[in-house]
Amino acid sequence: MKFRTTTLVFSLCALSALTTSGRLSAQEGQDQHRSSHNPKLIEFDAPEAGKVSSPYCAPYCGTFAYANNDLGEVVGYYTDANIVPHGFLRSLDGHMISFDAPGAGLGADLDEGTVAYGINDLGVIAGQFEDSNYVFHGFVRFRDGSFATFDAPEAGTGANQGTLATSINLEGETAGYYLDESYVVHGFVRSADGEVTSFDPPDSIYTYPCQETCLNQEGAITGYYYDESYILHGFLREPDGKITTVDVPGLGTGALTIAASINPEGAITGYYSGSDNVYHGFVRTPGGHFTTFDVPAAATGAGEGTAAFSINLLGAVTGIFLDANNATHGFSRSVDSTFAKFDAPDAGTGAGQGTRPSTNNLQGAVTGWYVDADGVNHGFVWSPAP
Secondary structure (H helix, E strand, C coil): CCCCCCCCCCCCCCCCCCCEEEEEECCCCCCEEEECCCCEEEEECCCCECCCCCCCCCCCCEEEEEEECCCCCEEEEEEECCCCEEEEEECCCCCEEEECCCCCCCCCCCCCEEEEEEECCCCCEEEEEECCCCCEEEEEECCCCCEEEECCCCCCCCCCCEEEEEEECCCCCEEEEEECCCCCEEEEEECCCCCEEEECCCCCCEEEECCECCECCCCCEEEEEECCCCCEEEEEECCCCCEEEECCCCCCCCCEEEEEEECCCCCEEEEEECCCCCEEEEEECCCCCEEEECCCCCCCCCCCEEEEEEECCCCCEEEEEECCCCCEEEEEECCCCCEEEECCCCCCCCCCCEEEEEEECCCCCEEEEEECCCCCEEEEEEECCC
């Protein structure tokens, strides 16, 4: 299954992106609790997740936690021992439900299946599935376990084309992107009643609404796009359809800006680099003012630095930083610019390994995944000290 982590999942140097299955399992007692006092980090795996890497799914083998809501629920996906991806929903107390979107391919060693990307506070989930012809489709899964599946009207119907829903807001709107018959990527927004609207910034050749927390309650969408010179720019699409380029000012030729999350107030976070290819985080206010930052422990060589992935209602930001070994570590940055750094205890410490936060909720709890020394992925939830 391709396009699972197209929002440049960091490596940082990698700019080179209706029925449930009936598998209801109690995760209590299977989670690995690793904490001292506060803060606390809990490691977890979907009960049926494969525990070894395989060439059929590497580097996407194991359990990936993509998003958490304000109730502490977490969604994502896992690959099982037969290399079939399945979506999951994990409750605050650790119980997990596995599910497959209707029409998802379930063939062994084919890496098709279901991926859940986002969840709102009503428990409605958005994601994508790949069918047995390797075509992608969007889905919405409701609290009762029922599904609505959909396609952008101009999405291609060939292998590795189709529609991928990556964010959902409290109103039930979804956003994401689709690949047309020429494999060109475009953004879309889908209303709660099923109307799909396609969009691209004026000078875009590929448009990527970012994943998980990139559509806010007002209907504003953020993400990034490539221009004709293959330079990356952030964008903000307002509810009325107006699109504004979001670039950190003063960077010069060859710079890039990735907008990675928008909160209910319209503040955007992400990361950028200049000509030195070192990455830095930023926060953009609704009024367009930028604040840039670096985690103090981040390495400062080319392809290293700091990347921000999610911003919550209060302005707290989570993301990663790279060390000199190109291993990733998690951080949470409070609105007063205080940093908390954290690692999953079982995360690997080599290049391409480590701890990778994805989203943070209103309470500041962070979910994401970590890569162990064997290249297998596992979910985690990190909770800050009260």
